[in-house]
Amino acid sequence: MDNDLLQFALFFALLIAIAVPLGAYMAATFAGDVRFLAPVETALLRAAGTAATTEQRWTSYALALLAFNAAGFALLYLVLVFQDVLPLNPQGFAGLPAHLAFNTAISFVTNTNWQSYGGETTLSNFSQMVGLTTQNFVSAAAGMAVAAAVARGLAARQSKAIGNFWVDLTRATLYILLPGAIVLALVFAVCGMPQTLAAAFDATTLEGGRQTLAVGPVASQVAIKQLGTNGGGFFNVNSAHPFENPTALTNFLSTLAILAIPAAFCFTYGRMVGDRRQGRALFAAMALLFVAGFAAIYAAEQAGNPLQAGLVDAGTGNMEGKEVRFGVLGSTLWASATTAASNGSVNAMHDSFTPLGGMVAMLNIQLGEVVFGGVGVGLTGMLLFVILAVFLAGLMVGRTPEYLGKKIEAREVKLAALTLLVMPLGVLVLAALAIAAGTAQASVQDAGPHGLSELLYAYSSATGNNGSAFAGFSANTAWHNTFLGIAMMLGRFGYIIPVLAIAGSLAAKKTAPATAGTFPTHGALFVVLLLATILIVGALTFLPVLALGPIAEQVSLIAGRTF
């Protein structure tokens, strides 16, 4: 317990120590002040037919992003369908069926990295490297580009331009993701993650049995999956696999890597809009939600499963679906980070978490992935709540709401309100559709209220672009692959396009100087207002359905009822 507190404190202190300077570095990168790969950058942009000096309006910026994602989807889809005839397929895996390839391609292009497949039993090394690792980089870079564009839009004064997508994409990849991934991958390899083009080796166990151990280029994929809030694992059980997360140290570094860039974006944002206090306020709001979520999950898992009382040593917590080297603290800290940050990698099986522990993880996602959130898109998701919060504050005092000196008017509020519909649409409507069609019942593993939790978690994870799962749910069916794919697109573009539109609209506005009547958006009062907005507007939507799933299950457990 005391050591758990120490581990958490160490984690949080290191997270801030990394995020602040990284945030400054990223701001410099998007401003074009980081130049150590300038020749490569210039060559890439020249080949693409653009240049750092070419500026785009929000519409061109959004179209560029969509075109890039469409091309990425097409390439990945083809790689997956034709992996049987492509090289580096030592196990001779077949090409993926169309619906699974569709789901997987959408999944990696939208930075969700939901896995309907088991990595080591489905995908060739070619698919893992050329297909998935590439999208791990560029889908993350695209999200980061969006955040940079939105920050520019808020900082701009009566301008039409919000940057150049191709330039932001290139800089995010070259200066932030690639160097970070190389360093982290090498550290991981030293710590024991395999990094080889071989697919497996055989062993004769001490008792004379035969064990085939799947290996591959693991370290390189894990490094970027953590840094880019991707989360798509090399192995079926993701970072619970001893090869994907061999030690307490790799676990700690991986957890830090999940949150590093999303947390740093708060500070990047403060610098880009020229008022660092604004970034700190967003960080404070996110950090409070993160710590509260972690405390709830940790307490629930440490309390253990009441059905096992008397059978297992008291005080050891719920160990079903957890690894000994991580324990309750290492598993729940990861679960909080991965669901808060829309990463979606796991080091424990969330499906076997206690009902309340699993519920808080799910709620982290349902908030719209704004608790640090995905790289870049987490910050912009939070800014949508900021717009709603200043709007509500404006209603209360009867003034036209302002943010950073920009008047927030009907267009911005409408667009922000539109994004509020994304999570309910993707989670509640699509889940209800699956229940009505009977496909939900066919895919859930567990009976009783937990079955509903499994379904809800799947559609929350897809719409939130998270990618983690209650893995007992059989998602690899034509129905769920298709609708989860739709949910992932909805969750990605349903936020990105409105937020870019808002950025474009705000960029064109005058910036009014702050007066005595301006509501400050950097103080504690605003943070409280922002948190209230997130919880009331974002979370309450899901309370009724959570009562039917995890809350009902927790009550049953206490009553000693099993299903």
Next chain:
Amino acid sequence: MTSLLRPALVLLALFTALTGIAYPLAVTGIAQVAVPGAANGSQVTVAGRVVGSALVGQAFATDRYFHGRPSATTAPDAQDEAKTVDSPYNAASSTGSNLAPSSAALAEAVKARAAALGGGPVPADLVTASASGLDPDISPAAAAFQASRVARARGLPEDEVRALVKRNTMGRTFGVLGEPRVNVLALNLALDGLKR
């Protein structure tokens, strides 16, 4: 249209080359030279034969060895490829049980495992399935719990076995990170190395 297509296709192709091919191959090259043991799966060799990986658990069933945690991994059924059969510690297909905390199957499995160990309470990790099905470790309490059985099966003094468990117990990294644990394969190899 071409103003969108050209950069999209060109950058996708170039980033595929850079991040999808050059990056993993470069990391592979460096890792294979710098840390070949780790890069190839930390294989453990006894008398020239690969007996497993230092990082991955393997199935132990006899009384002469310490046992790892319950494992939920399966393998395709030899009779019917569409079905699967239990195959603990199948390192070619990792999985947890994913059973719900309210699942009757889980409650019964835990009860049966505890009963097989002489009734409760027993160390939790000995009666719950790990996340990966390949957990290489058990808690020090779970190792201590098995010491007398192993000593009896091998005709060793129990103190000697307990001392061996202690020597094979790993503390927290830097005294802070992770949990104290015992690597089951390492412990069993040490056990085989004892004279007598």
